[in-house]
Amino acid sequence: xxxxxxxxxxxxxxxxxxxxxxxxxxxxxxxxxxxxxxxxxxxxxxxxxxxxxxxxxxxxxxxxxxxxxxxxxxxxxxxxxxxxxxxxxxxxxxxxxxxxxxxxxxxxxxxxxxxxxxxxxxxxxxxxxxxxxxxxxxxxxxxxxxxxxxxxxxxxxxxxxxxxxxxxx
Ligand code: NI
Numbered sequence: 001x002x003x004x005x006x007x008x009x010x011x012x013x014x015x016x017x018x019x020x021x022x023x024x025x026x027x028x029x030x031x032x033x034x035x036x037x038x039x040x041x042x043x044x045x046x047x048x049x050x051x052x053x054x055x056x057x058x059x060x061x062x063x064x065x066x067x068x069x070x071x072x073x074x075x076x077x078x079x080x081x082x083x084x085x086x087x088x089x090x091x092x093x094x095x096x097x098x099x100x101x102x103x104x105x106x107x108x109x110x111x112x113x114x115x116x117x118x119x120x121x122x123x124x125x126x127x128x129x130x131x132x133x134x135x136x137x138x139x140x141x142x143x144x145x146x147x148x149x150x151x152x153x154x155x156x157x158x159x160x161x162x163x164x165x166x167x168x169x
Pocket of ligand 1: 087088089090130134
């Protein structure tokens with residue numbers, strides 16, 4: 001399992017719901033948790049490892065053991081707005097401001113198949129919104145202001161060049 005980088009088309013695809021939680025799903029989730037920590041991330045969505053299904057790992061504290069596996073997550077309610085800088089493991093060296101709700105109530109299914117509802121604020125709420133965007137094929141640069149997006153252009157172009165070099169195109 002590897003992290004896929006922009007401009008891989010899987011990042012722009014809407015991921016499909018997970019129909020059943022089996023050992024294969026649990027094994028992949030465990031692998032994603034490892035990969036996320038190795039990359040020093042606080043969130044990782046399945047499309048970012050080339051798996052177009054609605055599952056994401058979040059760990060707003062960054063502490064091992066604090067991860068939450070979100071299966072088929074959805075935001076039920078949101079409130080407030082704050083703009084803050086974000087990064088993304090699929091966009092190395094790209095950072096930019098994104099406006100997000102400061103409070104959300106969301107639902108997800110855990111690895112035991114339980115449907116849970118959680119209220120979250122600040123960084124926790126931001127990470128959930130960023131990861132659910134990934135499941136909808138939305139990457140954070142699409143949420144930036146035109147000025148901020150312009151500021152990321154060089155780093156984004158560099159990623160596109162690297163992808164071309166890898167593909168031998
Ligand atoms: Ni991301």
